[in-house]
Each structure stands twice: as C-alpha cells, then as structure tokens.
Amino acid sequence: MNVVVYTLNAFAKGERGGNPAGVVLEGEDLSLDDSEMQLIAKELGFSETAFMEKSKLANYKISYFTPASEVDLCGHDTIAAFGLMHSLGLAEVGASYTIETKAGILDVDINSEGLVYLSQALPQFFERVSCEEIAPSLGMDPETLESELPIQIVSTGLRDILIPIRSRNLLNEVHPNFDAITAISKKYDVVGYHLFTLDTPDNATAECRNFAPLYDIPEESATGTSNGALLSYLYQHGQRSLEEVEHVMFRQGNSMGCPSEIKAELRLSERGVIKQVRVGGTVAGIERRHIMI
Template identity: 40%
Template sequence: MTITAFLVNSFSANNSGGNPAGVVLNADKLTNAEKLTIAKEIGYSETAFVAQDHEVDFAVSFFTTTEEVDFCGHATLAVFATLFEQGLLKPGYYTQRTKAGLLGVTIAEDGQITMEQALPKYLGNFAYDDLSGLLGLDETTLAETGLPIDVITTGLPDIIVAVPNGYLDKIVIDEAALSEFCQQHNVIGVHAFELCEEQSELTASCRNFAPLVGIPEESATGSASGALACYLSKHVFVQQENHFKFEQGRAMGCSSHISASVYSDEQGVYKVLVGGYANHLGIQNIAL
C-alpha cells in the first residue's frame, strides 16, 4: 500500500518561512501504528490525518514523529489549506473533530485559514528559578519582565514564559532536562516570547520548544499562539477584544507570521481564533 502525503508550509509570510506539516487525506482505514510510521517517514514536527466523520465535516488526528497529540494548530491549517487547494472545499466554515474537541475552521476567499481553539484553561504557574536553568537564562533576567510564568492550554498545555527584549535569541535549551520537567508536570513544552516595540506591526516574537514530543524547536506553533494570546489578554492587554500578530522561527531562519484574536466578556474568554496562510511544498509517497 502506498500513501500520498501532501507537504505544506503553514503560517508562511509572503510564501516564505512557515512550519512544514504533512497531510494525509482519506486516512479512515489507517491504524495508529501506520500513522506513526508515516509521520516518522515524513519527519516533520506533525503530520495530520483526515478521516470522515458522521456528525461534523472531518475527524483529524495529529502525530509527531514519536506519538499522537491531541491537537496541532499548524497541521490544522495545513489540512484545510490542502483541501481548499485541491478543490475539495470552498471558502466557508467547517468543523473538525479532534481529541481537543470540536473546533471550527474558516476558509477565506484569499485562502487564509482561521481556526477556533479550545477555550483557555489556566493550569497553574511556576517560579522564575523553576525555568531559568532549563532556558539558559538567569532567574533575575526572567524576573525583569515582571510577568508570571503560566501554564495555559487552548488545545495543548504550554508553559508561557516572557523574556526581556533582546533575550529571546539567547535562550539555550537543556533538552533532556526540559523533557523531564515537562513529563513531570504534564505539559507539552515551553513557549517563550518577547514583546515588540509599540510601533511594530508585530505584538511579540516567539520561540517554542517541545523536545518531550520530538520537537527540539518549532518555527510556528498554532496551539501555543492561542495560549499566548490568552496570556497577553489576561496580563498585558486587558480588554474584551484583542488582535495580535506573532512572529516565530526567526532563530531557525524561517520566520513565520501567526494571527491570533481573543474575545472576552464579564464571564471570561468566549472565543479564541488563530490564523494564517500556507503554501504547498510538494507530495511524498510512502510505502507501508
């Protein structure tokens, strides 16, 4: 049996940068073991598998090179960009079933994909000295921001860490120690950010590290961008409607642009959206 995978760059900026993902359509009959084999063969941080669903438009599962994860933002974007490009979907609103829940996706006329994410759950926080050694930065450096280190999930639990301006590219991860820490605390990884200057079109520059699930560093992370947007809405930009633009991947030489919006009322956050563009890289045939 030969499986065809579409290779897609998600959250690209002017058709460059972005984060590559694999997309396998008509994956209904594939076992989890076969999906993992395919994901390993492709070698990207995540590969998405699209199947039929009796209640919503699609069921989508996500595999890293080591395991299945509940959700992946950039792979979701890759899925719907592929379905649109292949003429299988028109612009409009669709629903995907994931292990993180039923999540809506909108395809715009120009091909921009906007994904609903799960509403945020705030799962606790850490002290500066808990993370400083894992990031290769001094505790006093992290404390300069005055911002907390929170664990937030809008699909996957990430540790959100602010660093002072100019320190993002100085982070040096201890991968073994970070993996052990994340496993111990039941989180996926660290999403570090530095706020941009007020006159910039960007809100923040980001780096994401998830060696526990086989991702030393990722150039665009949709789920963590939703978590960061909720973090910023809680601690920095405290208002009922926020629209952010994040840059990620600069340190990897493939800068990506991710949009994120958070809508709140007196009861809290009621909608989280993450979006961007994708471009087709090619296809890969995999023999099982």
C-alpha cells in the same frame, strides 16, 4: 502500502518560512491504523502530520502525530490541511467546517483572503512555575528571567508553559537544555515551552520560540495552539485591552531561518469574558509525495 502524503508550510510569511506539515487527506488511501500513522509521521520527520478521516460527529476527524507519539491537537497542521484542501478545490472560501479532534469538536473557517482560521478550546489557566526552576533549562540566571508577567501553564487544547522574556536579544540568546526541558515537561504534563517577548520592532504583538523535545520537536517555527494560549494569557494579565484582541499577529521561527506569522483573535462577551479563541494563517510550498509502509 503506498500512501499519498502532501507536504507544505503553514503560517508562511509570503512564500518563505512557515512550519512544515504533512497531511494525508481522507479518501486518498486505505484506512490507516494508529501504528501506520505513527510510522508515516516518523518517516516524514515533521513536527506533526495530520490524518483526515470521515467523522460521525463533524465534517472531518483529524488525528495528529509527531515523530514520537499522537497529540490531541495541532494548530499549524490544521491550517495546513484546510489550506491544502482550499488549493485543491475541496474547501471553499467563506465556508465553515467542523473537525473532530481529541481536544474536542472545533470550527475551521476560510476567509475571503484565503486565510484559514481554527477555533481552539477555551483557555484554561493552570499553575505558575518559578524562575528558579525554568531558568537553568534555558541557560539563564533566574534574575535574568524574572519579569512582571508570570511563567504559567495555559491551554487552549494543549498545555504549554508560557515564559515571558524581557527582550529580543535575550530571546535570541537562549540556549535550551533539551534534557532539562523534557524532564520539566514530564513533571508538569505539558507539551513544552513557549517563550515570548513583547519587545518587537514592528506591528507584531510578540516574537516567540517554542521547544517541545518531549515530543521529538527540539524547536518549532510556528505553533498555533501555543499562540492562541498566549493571546489568552496576555488578555488575562492585562497586556491587551478589550479593543486589542482582534487582528493580532505573532512572529515565530526567525531563530530557525523560517519566518512565520500567526494571526490570532479573541471574541469576547459583553462582560469581557473570552468566548472564542481563533488562530489563522496561510500556506505555501505544496508538494505531493509517496511513502511506503
């Protein structure tokens, strides 16, 4: 079978950077089963590939596959899918769509500037993890990793361990032990690590790195779900005020030579309770290719 796959970069900074994604549009090919989708994702080799299908519950159903397995949700691949459809004239500016995912029914919007925003699941805050357990897997001493903020598992659709790093220099000097990160990820049933520092030289809220070797993703250059969780975490721990949770921007991918910008925002109730988490970005570098399976 000859399958049409689009490749592009989501959360791109201008025409540069971003996170490579694969997208198979609904109607482009014959119906694919899970094993065929897994073969395509492995052949493509990107961190995730999205497969769009018809849905009885929403406008679209999207399945997400890493090279190793299926995952419930992928932020950057959702941005890629709708950015692609917008560029092909299949999705309109100002329109809202619903998608059926294994993380639930979620909303996608395309704003007047052509940025695609994904609404994520409401945040869940889970257990904290000690510096002593995490530090060796990053090639660090526990004392170096210690911070006023906790290392904590948070999810807005996917569970990640959020790890504060005190400076950009320390973030860039991290030497991940992927075997150790894989073992800890299995132990805590998480996708991986999302490291961040608030030490930024510009208007970015944080600079981040993301490791998910359990899913054959050594490092990822832009991670939508993790940054939605990160903004929720920063608000939960008093690092962002009620007035500072809109128009937030995170940087990622600089360590990989793939600079990425992830926009994020929280919508709050009158009492300050999080009622919506959104991440957004642009796409670039669209190409069309064929994969035989």
